[in-house]
Amino acid sequence: MLLKLIAFESLGVRSQATYIQTNNALIFIDPSAALAPRRYGLPPHKIEALRLLEVFRNINSFIQDSEYIIITHYHYDHHDPGVFVDVNLYKDKVFLVKDPQNNINFSQKIRANRFLNIIKDKSKDIKIIDGKIINFGETQLVFSQPLPHGESNKLGYVISLCIKDKDYAVLFTSDIEGGPLKEHLQIIKMCSPRIAIIDGPPTYLLDYKYSRESFKRSLNFLKSFSEIPDLEIIILDHHICRELNYLNKINKIIEEFNVIGKRILNAANFMGVDTQFLEALRKELYNKEPVNGIDILKSYKKIYIEGMGEE
Numbered sequence: 153m154l155l156k157l158i159a160f161e162s163l164g165v166r167s168q169a170t171y172i173q174t175n176n177a178l179i180f181i182d183p184s185a186a187l188a189p190r191r192y193g194l195p196p197h198k199i200e201a202l203r204l205l206e207v208f209r210n211i212n213s214f215i216q217d218s219e220y221i222i223i224t225h226y227h228y229d230h231h232d233p234g235v236f237v238d239v240n241l242y243k244d245k246v247f248l249v250k251d252p253q254n255n256i257n258f259s260q261k262i263r264a265n266r267f268l269n270i271i272k273d274k275s276k277d278i279k280i281i282d283g284k285i286i287n288f289g290e291t292q293l294v295f296s297q298p299l300p301h302g303e304s305n306k307l308g309y310v311i312s313l314c315i316k317d318k319d320y321a322v323l324f325t326s327d328i329e330g331g332p333l334k335e336h337l338q339i340i341k342m343c344s345p346r347i348a349i350i351d352g353p354p355t356y357l358l359d360y361k362y363s364r365e366s367f368k369r370s371l372n373f374l375k376s377f378s379e380i381p382d383l384e385i386i387i388l389d390h391h392i393c394r395e396l397n398y399l400n401k402i403n404k405i406i407e408e409f410n411v412i413g414k415r416i417l418n419a420a421n422f423m424g425v426d427t428q429f430l431e432a433l434r435k436e437l438y439n440k441e442p443v444n445g446i447d448i449l450k451s452y453k454k455i456y457i458e459g460m461g462e463e
Contacts, residue, residue, distance in 0.1 A: 160419035161393035164203040164428035166229040176289035180218040186229035197437040201445030208236040224326035225310040226260040255298035257308035302329035303366040314343035323348040330370025352392025
C-alpha cells in the first residue's frame, strides 16, 4: 500500500487530502484545501495564497490518477466545487460520498447539492458511504456511521474510514476535532491500522470555541490508540497544527508512545519534508511583507472566498 499526504496544515494549508494506492484501487480522500479567512485579525498572506495554488496543482494531478474519490463531508477544505479543481478531471471517477440529505447541517446540505450537481454528469458513479463496507478485490473500505464534527453536531457530521489491504490497514478519522465525544470511540474499533491519520483537537481555540473538558477527552481518545497492537504511526495534523506550540500540549503522550515503539508525527514529518505552519505564522509573515493574499485569489469564484475555511 502506498500512502501520500498531499495537503495538511503542516504542509501549509487547511486540508487532510490523502492519496492511497492499493493493489486493487487508486483512492483520493478529500481532495481539496482552504485557508483561514481570518487569523490574528488578518486575511491570508500572499505566501499562503501561493501555497494554496501550488497545493491545488498537486491535487489536480492526483485526481487525474485516481479511480475513487472519497468525500467525508462538505466543508471546502475537504471538497472543491469546481473553484480550484478542474471539474473535467472528475470524468469517469467513482465518488464515494457522505450522505447529502441525512445527518447533515444546513450549510453543508447546500454545498453537497451544489457539488453533486457538478459531478453527476461527469462521474462514473456516485455512492453513499455512511455506515457501508465496500470491497475492491482484496481492498476493503469500512466507513463509519455519521459522527459529529467535534464536540457537538453544530458543524455537521463526518465519515471516518478504514482502508484495508491484504496485510495493511490505514485509518482516517476526518474532522472529529480530536474525538471528544463517546460517539467517536467507535472509530478505534473499526480496524487494527498500521497507520492512523487523526485530526487533533483545535488547541488554538482552547477556552474560546473548544472547552477544556473536550480537550481532556480528546487526549484520552488519542491515548486509547496505544492499545492497538498493529499500530506503528499516528499522523496527527489538521486542527491541532494551527498553532506552533501544539507539541507542548501533547508531549507526555508522545513520550508514552515512544516508549512502546509507536510514533506520533505530523504530515510533513511523515512525508520527509520541512513543515510549513503558514497559518500559525501569519502574523510573522505580515510583519516581514504586508501583502494580502486574497488579492491573488480574487479571480476565483466569490462563493469560495466568502466561505473559505469555514468549520
